[in-house]
Amino acid sequence: TQSTELAKAHYTSRYACLRPCPMECPNQQLVQQLGIIRCSRELEGKDTSALSYERAISVLKSYPYPLTPSKLTEVSKLPGIGEKILSKITEYINEGNIKESQAIAGSSRYQSLCAFTTVYGIGASSARKLYDSFGLRTIGDLTEHYNSLPPPASRHDGNGRILTPAPTLSIKDALALRADLNETIPRTEVDMMHSVVVAELEKIRPGCLNTIVGGYRRGKVESNDVDIVITHPALSSGSNQVMGLCETLVNRLYKRGLVTHVMHLSGFHPPDALRTSNWDTLEKALTVFILPPVSGSRRIHRRLDLIFAAPETYWTAVTGWTGSKMFERDLRLWAKERGMKFDSSGITRRRDSKQYFPHSEEDVFAILGLECIAPTLRNA
Ligand code: DCP
Ligand code: MG
Numbered sequence: 001t002q003s004t005e006l007a008k009a010h011y012t013s014r015y016a017c018l019r020p021c022p023m024e025c026p027n028q029q030l031v032q033q034l035g036i037i038r039c040s041r042e043l044e045g046k047d048t049s050a051l052s053y054e055r056a057i058s059v060l061k062s063y064p065y066p067l068t069p070s071k072l073t074e075v076s077k078l079p080g081i082g083e084k085i086l087s088k089i090t091e092y093i094n095e096g097n098i099k100e101s102q103a104i105a106g107s108s109r110y111q112s113l114c115a116f117t118t119v120y121g122i123g124a125s126s127a128r129k130l131y132d133s134f135g136l137r138t139i140g141d142l143t144e145h146y147n148s149l150p151p152p153a154s155r156h157d158g159n160g161r162i163l164t165p166a167p168t169l170s171i172k173d174a175l176a177l178r179a180d181l182n183e184t185i186p187r188t189e190v191d192m193m194h195s196v197v198v199a200e201l202e203k204i205r206p207g208c209l210n211t212i213v214g215g216y217r218r219g220k221v222e223s224n225d226v227d228i229v230i231t232h233p234a235l236s237s238g239s240n241q242v243m244g245l246c247e248t249l250v251n252r253l254y255k256r257g258l259v260t261h262v263m264h265l266s267g268f269h270p271p272d273a274l275r276t277s278n279w280d281t282l283e284k285a286l287t288v289f290i291l292p293p294v295s296g297s298r299r300i301h302r303r304l305d306l307i308f309a310a311p312e313t314y315w316t317a318v319t320g321w322t323g324s325k326m327f328e329r330d331l332r333l334w335a336k337e338r339g340m341k342f343d344s345s346g347i348t349r350r351r352d353s354k355q356y357f358p359h360s361e362e363d364v365f366a367i368l369g370l371e372c373i374a375p376t377l378r379n380a
Helices: 028-043 047-062 069-076 083-095 099-106 108-116 124-132 139-147 171-176 187-204 241-255 311-322 325-337 361-367
Strands: 209-212 225-231 259-265 283-289 302-308 340-343 346-349 354-356
Touching: 028 047, 028 083, 028 099, 028 108, 028 124, 047 083, 047 325, 069 083, 083 099, 099 108, 108 124, 108 139, 139 171, 187 209, 187 225, 187 241, 187 302, 209 311, 225 241, 225 311, 241 259, 241 283, 241 302, 311 325, 311 340, 311 346, 311 361, 325 340
Parallel strands: 225 302
Antiparallel strands: 209 225, 259 283, 283 302, 340 346, 346 354
């Protein structure tokens, strides 16, 4: 832990990791309309433009006052608010909506690409290819297309070893489970899923520490998936013990019928995986989970991510997986600009490769020279 003074959090900061940001902001409508433009840029592969919108939206989400014409001067000086985006904001303030957002939302191309990317495993570039090269337009078209393809090869690590008996989630499977996987998960169900997982974990390795991270930890009322970071005080980092725990738990959940699919396990990277960049080196299992049957109630397939860390990297894992994505991106950037490297798997000082082992989340922020922002204010 460093003794230097910590950088103060404020809504005008250039870094998302220094901007307290609630789940719902006073300008939610504007944020939603700009979000349509951002999403369309991303779907069209215009990543630089998408990122500028994402940055501007993030800054606006932290702005604590409802926007009125008299606030425009201040807003124009906020970091990440360029001329183009300022003109959209002005338009919104004067007209109550943004023409471009409405045009995009009404376009059939945007609607198709959006629908395609609701299928797990289909990213923006695949969606464009399906639309442009194969002429597909609807989920029905997609289903027909994938039903006509041969099933994917089974999954091995580099040495031909099958990593888990659980099937991976092919696009065909993802299409069949689309309704389930697109249904959001209420907090009570996140808690139930967590209890079931922890009960199984306790049977194979008593005394584990764990935290539900992701949107749930930031206060999201409805999550798209459940993310849990796990460690055990006696795990040693240099060995295969962390990987062993990950595999043992996943295989146990699979045998009990609680995990139905495993999309990624440890070092295994499927060729068309989502979010392939920016991965840390932690052991993780990206799975489809289903709660045990309860008479009379429908069982819904849910996305469950289990992340395993050695005790030394537990708190960086918790911080790195709490999000939001923009918050995490700027934590890395902030660290980098100060000669440090931060990711979920640890903190390192670049000049001498000194590693830090934080003992709490506050410690993670303190090592990086940052005031600690509560998880519920990390929605930048
Ligand atoms: N994360 C990250 N970089 C990645 C993957 C994850 O920084 N490549 C972090 C930021 C995310 C958190 O992990 O907030 C969990 O990722 P999710 O995709 O599960 O996103 P959320 O939990 O924030 O929202 P939800 O699951 O409701 O969509
Ligand atoms: Mg999540």
